[in-house]
Amino acid sequence: MSDAASAEKQLRDRIASAKRVVIKIGSSAITSFHGGIRRAELDTLADVCQTRMTGGSDVFVVSSGAIGAGMAPLGMTTRPATLSAKQAAASVGQLELARAWGDSFARYDRVVGQVLLTAADIGRRDSAANAQRTLDRLAVTDESVERRRIH
Numbered sequence: 001m002s003d004a005a006s007a008e009k010q011l012r013d014r015i016a017s018a019k020r021v022v023i024k025i026g027s028s029a030i031t032s033f034h035g036g037i038r039r040a041e042l043d044t045l046a047d048v049c050q051t052r053m054t055g056g057s058d059v060f061v062v063s064s065g066a067i068g069a070g071m072a073p074l075g076m077t078t079r080p081a082t083l084s085a086k087q088a089a090a091s092v093g094q095l096e097l098a099r100a101w102g103d104s105f106a107r108y109d110r111v112v113g114q115v116l117l118t119a120a121d122i123g124r125r126d127s128a129a130n131a132q133r134t135l136d137r138l139a140v141t142d143e144s145v146e147r148r149r150i151h
Helices: 003-017 039-054 066-071 083-106 119-123 125-150
Strands: 020-025 058-063
Touching: 020 039, 039 058, 039 083, 058 083, 066 083, 119 125
Parallel strands: 020 058
Antiparallel strands: none
């Protein structure tokens, strides 16, 4: 086995055994070209996440697509060009995405949460630490909710 193949195998093994996984999902994976959410694709991604969570991992989804998700409810047929139109679509799309993720994970009796972060938040130590505490708390809360449902 070559060094590159060995390194790739080691990386895949580390990912497979990771306790905490962050999955970045681009907008084209869950929104259509003309706007709206592609529910079947989102459900498939939630299925994959559920499988991983059932295996014992904490899974966090980083999802783009707010503008695309907000276009259809606002009657937009082309991607907005101005900042104000993008922000309007994103403001509606965030709610649409949160609802879609919630519906998809509800099939597994899972509760979802949403943490909105900007690049500036990640760059500031206090904001990044607060975001980390929030994510840690969501993971613990999900575990306690699951325990209550099982017992």
